[in-house]
Amino acid sequence: MISELTRVLLDANIIAKPVTRTLLVVGGVPSGFRAFWSRAAEREAQVHMRPKALPPSSVRERFGIVLGPTGTGAERFGGTKGADRQILADAAAAGARFLVTEDVDDYGLDDLASVGISAVNPDLFLATRLTRDAYSTVIDLFVERQLNPPTTAAQFHAAIAKNHPRLFAAHADLYDIEPERGIHGEPEVIFRGTRCLRCEQIVAAPAAIIDGLGPECR
Incomplete structure (x- = not known):
């Protein structure tokens, strides 16, 4: 069973990024959340990882991560793109409150709201x-x-x-050091859903959420 810490499901594109994944997995528990993933996300991540990279299954064993359940009824998420429907179904089946992904805009707002999950860009979530x-x-x-x-x-x-x-x-x-500059800019959509990133409460008007935070948390 996944613990009662806030449950955060990682999309395949996060599992495939070692630094981002480790920040979420290792830093999660002391920060009040537990990052995990599903079998569908693990399979997809494995396809996109470098040949010599540590397989996601080995990462799970190293950090004691329990695979989330496989959700059913993925077809009900008509506003979500293709294979991401299964990822959202898995997140819902696991009782996740957040889904961390680089492709927030692949998930439909109505689909996310129907299961009380917010999709969040990893940088915004971690910050x-x-x-x-x-x-x-x-x-x-x-x-x-x-x-x-x-x-x-x-x-x-x-x-x-x-x-x-x-x-x-x-x-x-x-630390007293200047940041290194990235090549890519921030995605246009970095948050989608009705659950506030800080207090985790459902916000009735999604448009009132700015950078993941409802009016009372800004």
């Missing part, structure tokens, strides 16, 4: 939910394993900004 202590712990873990070439915690923090500028900004004063 809002990851605690400073958890962030520091994950950075130290990466630095410990990064031997060739070696890197410092400050350098790794700066590198985080390339793909997670919001997360870097949230902890910018942790």
